[in-house]
Amino acid sequence: MQPQPSVVASVMPEGERRRHLLDLDDVSRAEIDAVLETAESMKEVLSREIKQVPALRGKTVVNMFYEESTRTRISFELAARSLSANIINFAARSSSVEKGESLIDTVRTLQALGADILVIRHAQAGAAHLVARHFHGSVINAGDGRHAHPTQALLDLFTIREKLGYLDNLKVAIIGDILHSRVARSNLWGFTKMDAQVTLCAPPTLLGPARFWQATWPRVRITYSLEEALDGADVVMALRLQQERQQAGLLPSLREYSRFFALTEERLAQLADNVLIMHPGPINEGIEIAPEVVTSSRAVIGEQVTNGVAVRMALLYQLASQVTHEE
């Protein structure tokens, strides 16, 4: 048995074993490149008639989803199956009492049952870190609260690299409910490592002050004007607007939000032809993005979903090759 780590390393020294993927903050550029390259090979596997290789035979991956999810859960499931791992879906409802305690108990149980990799989605920020402190194998964060969603950021980088052929010095605009978005935060880490110029754009109630973001990502730009955000962008990423934001009083109305911040054909007309339109899903068509934009040739939203499986295969492969229980 491996010794139980007292702290989860926040910075991974060069050449050290990576046990977990909790966010992209501690992932180096070289590690990201390695995942993206491996994902290309995994995509080739997925293009075959028999979309399965034996690499992870005998490994057990557990999907622990404490929050609803379709694409991420299925994506991890397909990824694990394509590598011939055993996958167990553990669908749990978040309980409001003694959450930490019961989560740790569950992890101990899964440990005892021989799980090698835990994939966790949880409404509480930090849940994946907590799990990583109590599990001897590997943990992948599949989304924790507003905090992080690193596999989404990796598949976004993969999709951009595949479509544009490069990742350096991009101009990226992220539009929408950034304040509540773990996708935006993990993407900020990912894009920052690629030296991208990122502009965040949303109504002030969904964005907060510039210094809040610049404290962590000094180069990030903040604007409340969509036109300004789109100007010169190579990549435009729209985020889902949760309907409950209006009930919470953060928006006067969804219609007003759309009037100022929706990606529409007219607004995108000013952009270059090869601009990529991205969305992590699920989409509110007609609210943050117009239906014609979703189906336009510049949108790569379907590719993001397809590439998610290849990227997750690459991650599972790289983490699993270092999980050894019988040491």
Added chain:
Amino acid sequence: MSEKQILNADDIRRALVRIAHEVAERNEGVGDVILVGIRRRGVPLAERIAAALTDFEGYQVPVGHLDITLYRDDLSKRWPAPRVHKTHIQNNITGHTVVLVDDVLYTGRTVRAALDALADLGRPARIQLAVLVDRGHRELPIRADFVGKNVPTAGDERVEVRLNEVDDGADAVMIVRQDT
């Protein structure tokens, strides 16, 4: 560390031309043959055999690239995870004669993995194996159909195949022995 050259560039060229002739002879022509090189040094070797076949058979034999990383039996013992490369075989291998090409045949585990990988890509009529060097020490019941040179080796020796497509400098096959 001591090294001894066992094949020079001319020896390698002659061995590959001979293997090309043997492939054509064994299969009564090469109309059904697909050469599949095992990454990484099997790929340039397969391309050289194909070029030789084009010369004297007047027929361009297709060449594919096979990456066997995801089929290895030692993945959980290795860190960091070996880099996965793409498999690239344009032709459908079903019904064809596949000639697998690799640089060195040793334990046979690479070939075992390659056979599994091919089985996932189609159902060839038959699979044959061509290697530049057979150094012995098999751990699996596998043998080569076409061998450039049989080289008896000791377990603590390493056989290094250097090819100008992959490595800098001239073609050569060396036996390298680590001094203890």
